Amino acid sequence: MDYSIYFVPTPIGNLEDITIRAINVLKGVDIIACEDTRESKKLLNHYDINKKLTSYHKFNEKQKSEEIITNAKAGIKYAIITDQGMPGISDPGHILIKECIRENVPYTILPGASSILTGLIASGFDNERFSYYGFIPKKKQDKNKLYENLSKENKTSILLDTPHNILETIEDFKNIFPERRLAITRELTKKFEEYKIYRISEIKDSDLTLKGEFVLILEKSLDKKSDSIKNYKNEIFYMKKSGKSTKDIVKSLRKSTGFSKNEIYDYIISLD
Known part of the structure; x- marks a missing residue:
């Protein structure tokens, strides 16, 4: 299948950690959208990839996604990369993927390095x-x-x-x-x-x-089934320090443990 937008993972450290397919995609698209063009050039220069670059980062992601979708519909092919790792996970890309789905623009995700x-x-x-x-x-x-x-x-x-x-x-x-x-x-x-x-x-x-x-x-x-309520002493102190009331602490521990309301309450009171 021919795609309009390719999400291409880049090495998280070692420049050799990139696939042959990723290199070929970067060489074959019209534009590469980069989180930081200066950072991306280190990788692209290493593999003699000379393509038009455009800035695509978290501060312009929504606006830029709309621009990329419009251009992709006009026949321009894009590769989306970030400074390191997989686009869309704690890096720009997620908004654009949702737009691709909504606008029915064909896209694909290449496998690669992930910290x-x-x-x-x-x-x-x-x-x-x-x-x-x-x-x-x-x-x-x-x-x-x-x-x-x-x-x-x-x-x-x-x-x-x-x-x-x-x-x-x-x-x-x-x-x-x-x-x-x-x-x-x-x-x-x-x-x-x-x-x-x-x-x-x-x-x-x-x-x-x-x-x-x-x-x-x-x-x-x-495993909380074999726990003693005393094992939650530090957690209780932390929740108190965070401003939680005794009622809130009891409610929280009842959800995450098998202890009864009275058992938790009595232990909290004993710590005062």
């Missing part, structure tokens, strides 16, 4: 079922909601974080689920890539190199 799957597989954690949460939010309210979900997540969780936030994130994790394991991966496929696996309570600031983008793989929640 999310690379980090997950490297962790050795259960990968039959997993959840992807994207970047850890900066706003306190959004972050607290995320942590509440993670505290009862029964699947391995994948998150992204930055060097500026990672120390605060680890401190939060120590307060909420210290006994779970965390795989900290960074600089994937690059010269100084790291896969480090820790019991969260044992992580030291000195263990971390504050460079590059972090892919965090969080072990799934422990």
